[in-house]
Amino acid sequence: MQAAISPARSAPDARALTLLELLVVIAILALLAWMLLPAITRREARSPIIECAYHLKRIGIALRQFAADHRDRFPMEISTNQGGSLEWGGQASRHFLAITNDLATPRVLLCPTDKERTSARDWLSFGNQNLSYFISLDADRHEPQMILASDRIVSLGALPARRGLMTLTTNRLVGFFPAIHRHRTIVLLADGSVIICTPAQVRDQLQKAENPRNRVAIP
Secondary structure, eight states, X not given: OOOOOOOOOOOOOOOOOOXXXXXXXXXXXXXXXXXXXXXXXXXXXXXHHHHHHHHHHHHHHHHHHXXXXXXXXXXXXXXXXXXXXXXXXXXXXXXXXXXXXXXXXXXXXXXXXXXXXXXXXXXXXXXXXXXXXXXXXXXXXXXXXXXXEEESOEEETTEEOOSEEEEOOTTSOEEEOHHHHSSOEEEEETXXXXXXXXXXXXXXXXXXXXXXOOEEEEX
């Protein structure tokens, strides 16, 4: 008697993902994206122009804190006898020394793309050679659109501005050399806000200010 021959077992069929399995895959991908996002955000935050804007923001906070403690006046408006820097005129670094208590470190005063300057080891050795920003001597806390500080590499026409005292006006061809931010500049306004703008926008900003004077100390 012959044994019955059972039919050959066919290979298992490929099956589609169930709804539950699909949800698990989506959840895993979302978790990975959530874990990677902070690293991407930190990398973007470290970009030089963003870091420079952060430096100017900290400078603005320190200057406004000084003003809050001195009857709404910035250090450039107050005599050195009262803790200000009025008498220092065009010596830019001296004006920033008046706010060292709120800045904590000299590194804040150096733009990461300014390769011609170096960071000071401490405040005792700090000078113009460690400074990337000019400061306005006429900025007024009550005129929020006035320029308070910005990149040091200012040009008038095709020529770089000299170190020391200079007056910015709307009828002068104010520009910025590309050595730091490639024809853009980061501007700190008297209200503490920071904007990234072109030379034309800087001139527009000068027109918005009610005070026609805008003397700046360039390091």
